[in-house]
Amino acid sequence: MNFSTFSLFKKLLLLIVAAMAVIWLAPFAIVPTGWRGVITTFGQAKGVSYEPGIHFRIPVAQTMHLMNVQIQNGEGEGEAASKDLQAIHTKVAINYHLDPKRVVDAFMNVGPSTDILVERIIIPATHESVKAVTARFTAEELITRRTEVRDAIVVLLKDKMQRHGLILDEFNLINFSFSKSFSEAIENKVRAEQLKQQAERDLQRMQIEAEQKLVGAKAEAESLALQRQQITPDLLTLRRIENERMAISKWNGVLPSVTGGAVPFLQIDPDAKR
Structure with a gap:
């Protein structure tokens, strides 16, 4: 590193330190939209949360801590067991947010970050709720009664999260996975x-x-x-009469010229005089 480069690096470092000092010593703090602030005085939190905007504070003595109250999402996987002792791999997704009215409680009882809330509260509560509910149903019922299973998990998880100022907005069961042999048995059935x-x-x-x-x-x-x-x-007589009438209507009035019988045949001249 030559002298000019070292000099530039030194100036940049001094500028960063000066900016941090100004921020630290500034008599105000800014809370952005979607967040809430908690001010501590020498490490002790005040029992009030601050809305988005600019707020005055005592430099050095007071610090503004930011807590995210926006809707956040997360996914998780875990192992559980059904009522009939079938091993189940579960995958879930949740939407949640920190209750703005409970920001101070969450800050004091859990930690100064929503990431800490996820690690200490949400993940353990989700795993425990899923395991507790899946143990009430057989493996087959977890498939055929999926909506009922999901609703039962939601009720249990909401209660656990509300104790710490967290609100569950949505919960989804993405997938239930079973062992290969059990999956084949279900398909055959x-x-x-x-x-x-x-x-x-x-x-x-x-x-x-x-x-x-x-x-x-x-x-x-x-x-x-x-x-x-x-x-x-x-009806039969009527039909016979009708047949005879039809036969008569078809006759032309001329007798046959030749007749046959027991006597010799005779030629009959119809024009002969009597």
């Missing part, structure tokens, strides 16, 4: 249930078709029986 339902649908369809054919055959038999009942002797 689901497949067998699907085949059973298909067989039941086919049987129901066949029963409906058979009933339809039976109804059709019954209707046809009833129609034939009705027709037989309607054929009376009077």
Whole structure:
């Protein structure tokens, strides 16, 4: 490092130290939007939180600590066990924020940072809640009753977080993972249930078709029986008379010129005089 470079580095360092001194000695502190401030006097916190804006403080004696009250999110994974002792790998996601009204309590009881709240409160509370609820359900129920499981975890987790000034905005069960053998058993059971339902649908369809054919055959038999009942002797006589009338209407009035019988055939001349 040459002399000119060292001189520039020294000036920059002095500038940084001077800026920090000005900030430290400044008689005011700024709280940005989405945060709350807690002032300590020689390390002792005052029982009030400060809204976003500029606030006066006593230089050196007082320090403004910032606490994030914006909605934050996080994901976590962990191991748990079901009621029937199946090993479960869980993955969850949560949205949360620090209650602005509880900033001072959180600062004094947990720590001067929301990161500390995550490490000390949120992560342990989430793991404990998930384990406690999954232990109430069998592995199969964790799948078929997923919404009920999620709601039970939310109730338990909200209570644990509220004790420390944290509000749970949203909780999601991203995934439940089981052992390979158990997952295959579930798939086989689901497949067998699907085949059973298909067989039941086919049987129901066949029963409906058979009933339809039976109804059709019954209707046809009833129609034939009705027709037989309607054929009376009077109806037969009427039909015979109608047939005879039709035959007469078709005759042209000329007798046959040749007749046959037991006697020799005779030629009949219709124009012969009597």
